[in-house]
Amino acid sequence: MDQPPAQLAVTEAGRSCPGLLELRLVDCRNGLSDESLSCLLTGCPRLSLLQMDSRTAACDAVGWSCSQQLLAEQVCRLASLSVRSWSSAAPMLRDLPECPLLTSFATCGAELSNLLTPLSRMPELTDLRLRCRNWCRSASDLQLLGGAARLRCLRIDSRFVDAASVPPLLARMPQLRSFRLKSSARVFVLDCHACAILRALPAGLTDLGLSFEHADWSCRAGVGPPAVLPPNLRRLRLEGLPPRADQLRLMELLASCPGLTFLTLDFCTDDLLPALLSRLPPCAAWANLRRLQSLGAATPDLHELRAHRCSRRSLTDEAVADLCASPVARGLRRLSLSFDCSQLTAASLASIASGCPLLTRLVLAGSGFGQADLQAFRLSFEHCVTVTNHGPL
Numbered sequence: 341m342d343q344p345p346a347q348l349a350v351t352e353a354g355r356s357c358p359g360l361l362e363l364r365l366v367d368c369r370n371g372l373s374d375e376s377l378s379c380l381l382t383g384c385p386r387l388s389l390l391q392m393d394s395r396t397a398a399c400d401a402v403g404w405s406c407s408q409q410l411l412a413e414q415v416c417r418l419a420s421l422s423v424r425s426w427s428s429a430a431p432m433l434r435d436l437p438e439c440p441l442l443t444s445f446a447t448c449g450a451e452l453s454n455l456l457t458p459l460s461r462m463p464e465l466t467d468l469r470l471r472c473r474n475w476c477r478s479a480s481d482l483q484l485l486g487g488a489a490r491l492r493c494l495r496i497d498s499r500f501v502d503a504a505s506v507p508p509l510l511a512r513m514p515q516l517r518s519f520r521l522k523s524s525a526r527v528f529v530l531d532c533h534a535c536a537i538l539r540a541l542p543a544g545l546t547d548l549g550l551s552f553e554h555a556d557w558s559c560r561a562g563v564g565p566p567a568v569l570p571p572n573l574r575r576l577r578l579e580g581l582p583p584r585a586d587q588l589r590l591m592e593l594l595a596s597c598p599g600l601t602f603l604t605l606d607f608c609t610d611d612l613l614p615a616l617l618s619r620l621p622p623c624a625a626w627a628n629l630r631r632l633q634s635l636g637a638a639t640p641d642l643h644e645l646r647a648h649r650c651s652r653r654s655l656t657d658e659a660v661a662d663l664c665a666s667p668v669a670r671g672l673r674r675l676s677l678s679f680d681c682s683q684l685t686a687a688s689l690a691s692i693a694s695g696c697p698l699l700t701r702l703v704l705a706g707s708g709f710g711q712a713d714l715q716a717f718r719l720s721f722e723h724c725v726t727v728t729n730h731g732p733l
Contacts, residue, residue, distance in 0.1 A: 346371035354379025379409040381417075388441075390414065391422040392429070408432045410497075419443050426450035433458045435447040443467060452541045467493040474500045489513060495520040503533035503552075509538035516542045520577070522548035526673040538569060539595070545570040549577035549604075573597040573605075577604040591616075600720045607675075644674040660688040664695025678705030678730075686713050693720040 350371050353360060363380070365371045372392075380387060411432050415421055416439050423429040426449040433447075434457065442462045446469035447455075458466065461727075468491055491513050501523035510516065519541070541548065548569070569576070576597070594600065594616070603616070645668070647655075655677060663669055675696060681704045689709070692702065700723070707729055714727050 345373075347373050347376050350376035351379045354381075356383075358383055359386070360384040362391075363387060364389075364391040366391075372411065374410060377414055381410070381414055382506070386627060387414075387417065388419040389422075389444075390418055390420070392424065408435065412436055415439060415442070417441065418444075422446040422469075424448050426454070430454070436461050438463065440464060444469075446470070448472075451565060452460075464490070466490055469495040471497040474498060478620075488513060491516055493518040497522045499524050501552075503537065506533075507536045510537070510540040510542065514542050514544075516545060518547035519545060520547075522549070522551040523580075541570050543570055546572050548573060548576040549575075550579070551577070552580035557669050568596045569593050571596060572599065574599055575602040579604070579606040641670050642671055642691040645672055646674075646676040648676070648678050650677065650679055652683055655681050656683050657685055657687045657691070660684065661691045664691040669695040671698060672697055674701045674703075675699060676703035676705075678703070679708035681705060684709075686716075689713060689717040690720075693717055697721075699725055701726045701728075703730075705730045 346365065350363070350365070351373075353363065354376060363384075372471070408431050412435065415432070415511050416437060418439070421442060421444070423433075423446070425548075426433075426447050429447070430450075434454075436458050438461045438483075440463060443464050444467035445462060445465060448471040450465055450470065450472055451474070452470075452472065455470070459468070489512060492515050494513065494516060495518075501521065503523075506521065510519070521537075537550070576594075594603075659678075675692065686709075692699065699721070702717075702725065704727070709729055715727060718725050718727060
């Protein structure tokens with residue numbers, strides 16, 4: 341009987357690629373069978389990463405036609421395992437033997453209580469990435485997971501997050517270097533919980549991302565010591581802050597991170613942006629700056645600026661000219677402007693060409709520029725410049 345195409349490809353890889361290190365199966369129906377897995381086990385002894393991903397439930401449902409024992413044997417040899425659908429992989433993961441080599445694990449759709457047993461069989465795990473509906477629903481689950489003091493990277497993407505449960509979790513992970521927490525539900529996070537999360541961050545953390553739909557990051561009297569960010573922080577992503585976020589408090593927080601090189605905010609004002617640019621000279625990349633006006637004092641060390649979600653009224657030739665006339669433009673390598681560039685004319689392209697001499701990439705969203713305009717823009721540079729024009733909205 342002929343093998344399905346995906347299964348045949350995996351089988352052939354096992355037979356022909358003895359040095360294979362990584363295998364990613366995306367939307368592969370029946371990619372793993374007893375035959376294809378046996379070929380991987382015998383023919384690819386150095387395979388260390390296996391990713392099983394799909395964008396459709398149909399592929400998930402039929403993607404596991406192989407022996408669970410063979411699959412578990414393969415997983416025990418891996419250093420990294422990524423499974424998009426927990427429901428499809430649950431039979432294998434529930435009975436998983438100890439995986440002494442596994443250092444990275446990612447899955448989607450699992451309840452925390454169902455993960456505790458598989459995680460206990462990954463003694464060397466340092467990188468854990470989870471997408472789930474509810475995070476830390478019970479104190480007992482939290483305490484068991486909190487014993488993973490070896491974790492260096494933790495990423496949680498959940499619809500509902502109990503913010504009060506996060507600080508005790510962080511307190512049990514002193515080795516953590518990267519922490520991302522995202523809540524997609526419209527929940528309210530008390531300022532005391534937000535400050536408690538910041539105070540509980542391990543001192544050695546270098547990468548932090550916090551995203552809530554509704555959050556008040558101001559620190560009111562009576563909620564404990566003022567929150568500070570880890571001094572070694574290099575990358576910071578704050579999303580879901582309220583429109584009237586305490587800007588002074590934000591500046592105080594950022595002042596404790598002299599080495600910050602990447603900052604993402606989903607809000608910014610005309611007053612805040614110049615202050616940020618002047619206070620954070622090492623920062624080499626910015627993203628999600630909503631309003632593009634009155635940049636004022638800035639640093640020539642900035643290499644990347646992504647001004648996203650800008651309104652049609654905000655993105656004008658005058659605003660772009662102001663940007664390109666400021667010191668921030670001189671060192672830019674990458675510039676991205678969106679949401680609506682429909683008001684921009686060729687004058688904006690001329691401003692960018694003259695004000696950003698080191699530019700290598702320009703991204704425009706919602707613009708009406710023609711190919712002749714863009715070609716003239718490229719020819720104004722002595723080096724190659726990539727222009728991505730998404731066209732009018």
